[in-house]
Each structure stands twice: as C-alpha cells, then as structure tokens.
Amino acid sequence: MTEPAAPAFREARAEDVPAVVALVESAYRGESSRRGWTTEADLLDGQRTDPAGIAAVLHDPGSVLLLAEVDGRLLGCCELRSVGTSAYFGTFAVDPAQQGAGLGGRLLAEADAQAVRRWGAQALEMTVIAQRADLLAWYERRGFRRTGERRPFPYGDERFGRPRRDDLEFVVLRRATGTAG
Structure with missing residues (x-):
C-alpha cells in the first residue's frame, strides 16, 4: 500500500460529528471494517460510538478530538483526555482503506x-x-x-456494542510521552 500524503491535523468541530461517527464505525464494526485489520466485527455487533458520545468529547474542556485529513478528506481520528499527569488516548480510528499505510502511526505521534x-x-x-x-x-x-490492570467490558450498555462472547475485558496500556515508535 502506498503511503498517503502527509495529513493535516486539526481539532474536530460540531459539524464533524457525523463524519467522525461514520469513520469510527467503518473502522471497527460491520462488513466495511473487514477491509482493514482493526475490525471488531467478530467480537461485537452494534455500534462502536454514536453522535452523543462524540459530541460529549467535543464539549469536555479536558478533552480534544483530533482529526487527520488528506486533501480535506477525513482519514483518521483520536480522542485525548487529560487525566492527572497522563492523557487518555482513545476513539482511535483510521479509514480501513488507509490502514497499514502509516497514517495511524502519524496520528499517534501527533496525539x-x-x-x-x-x-x-x-x-x-x-x-x-x-x-x-x-x-x-x-x-x-x-x-x-x-x-497489569484489567477493566471490565461494559456488558449491557449497547452504546459500546453487543458482545458476541462473554469473556471480553480491557487491558490497560501505557507509554511515556515522547516515546518514538
């Protein structure tokens, strides 16, 4: 796969919410997600996010939703939230057609x-x-x-999808900022 042109990064605005929801859904759920490698379609049905969830990030003064665009086209996004001396990194999605081309690494570095x-x-x-x-x-x-920390999956809260198995849980990952990768 050819590496895409250098992305432009910017903060998401209210008018970006529908496009961000569509991007996240395409990267993780349903048949479109199977074009990339980040799919969760074998683990979860239903939604990955919704407009209310994305809008909440935009309205939180301790959070930012970063967008990566190439030629004005949304190809990636991620959320950052201030948590003490750390930042939570989430809502990370790259267009399935662009996965494996380096955009995710660039977006992570920008985040x-x-x-x-x-x-x-x-x-x-x-x-x-x-x-x-x-x-x-x-x-x-x-x-x-x-x-070493694990967190429970929010079973019963369809805002995070409908699990296809009963053993899902989250692993907590951490890295020092400024770490090359």
Missing part, C-alpha cells in the same frame, strides 16, 4: 505531541480489548506496555 503541549502529559494511557492480540502487538511495537 503524543498534543498531549505534551496541551497538558504537559508525561504518559499516554489507553485500553484495548484483551482478545485483540494483533492490536495489542501494534501498540506494543509503538512503546506501549501492559500495566
């Missing part, structure tokens, strides 16, 4: 720099579904380490 610039964050922290060995390995190649 890292923004967390330091905005809040002086010393680390990025995130959660990944424990059953996603390929995704965990991707993050570990980029300097994240498992903390």
Whole structure:
C-alpha cells in the first residue's frame, strides 16, 4: 500500500460529528471494517460510538478530538483526555482503506505531541480489548506496555456494542510521552 500524503491535523468541530461517527464505525464494526485489520466485527455487533458520545468529547474542556485529513478528506481520528499527569488516548480510528499505510502511526505521534503541549502529559494511557492480540502487538511495537490492570467490558450498555462472547475485558496500556515508535 502506498503511503498517503502527509495529513493535516486539526481539532474536530460540531459539524464533524457525523463524519467522525461514520469513520469510527467503518473502522471497527460491520462488513466495511473487514477491509482493514482493526475490525471488531467478530467480537461485537452494534455500534462502536454514536453522535452523543462524540459530541460529549467535543464539549469536555479536558478533552480534544483530533482529526487527520488528506486533501480535506477525513482519514483518521483520536480522542485525548487529560487525566492527572497522563492523557487518555482513545476513539482511535483510521479509514480501513488507509490502514497499514502509516497514517495511524502519524496520528499517534501527533496525539503524543498534543498531549505534551496541551497538558504537559508525561504518559499516554489507553485500553484495548484483551482478545485483540494483533492490536495489542501494534501498540506494543509503538512503546506501549501492559500495566497489569484489567477493566471490565461494559456488558449491557449497547452504546459500546453487543458482545458476541462473554469473556471480553480491557487491558490497560501505557507509554511515556515522547516515546518514538
């Protein structure tokens, strides 16, 4: 796959909410997600996010939703939230047709720099579904380490999808900011 042109990064605005929801859904759920490697379609049905969830990030003064665009086209996004001396990194999605071309790594690097610039964050922290060995390995190649902490999956809350199995849980990952990967 050819590496895309250098992305432009910017903060999401209210008018971006529908496009962000569509991007996140396409990267993780349904048949369109199977074009990329980040799909959760074998683990979860239903939605990954919704307009209210994305709008909540935009309205939280301690959060930012970063967008990565190439030629004005939304190709990636991620959420950053200030949490003490760290920043939570989540809502990370790359257009399935662009996965594997380096955009995710560029967006992660930008998120890292923004967390330091905005809040002086010393680390990025995130959660990944424990059953996603390929995704965990991707993050570990980029300097994240498992903390040993696990968090329960929110069974019964369809805002996060409908699980197809009963053993889902999250692994907490952390890396120091400024870590090359």
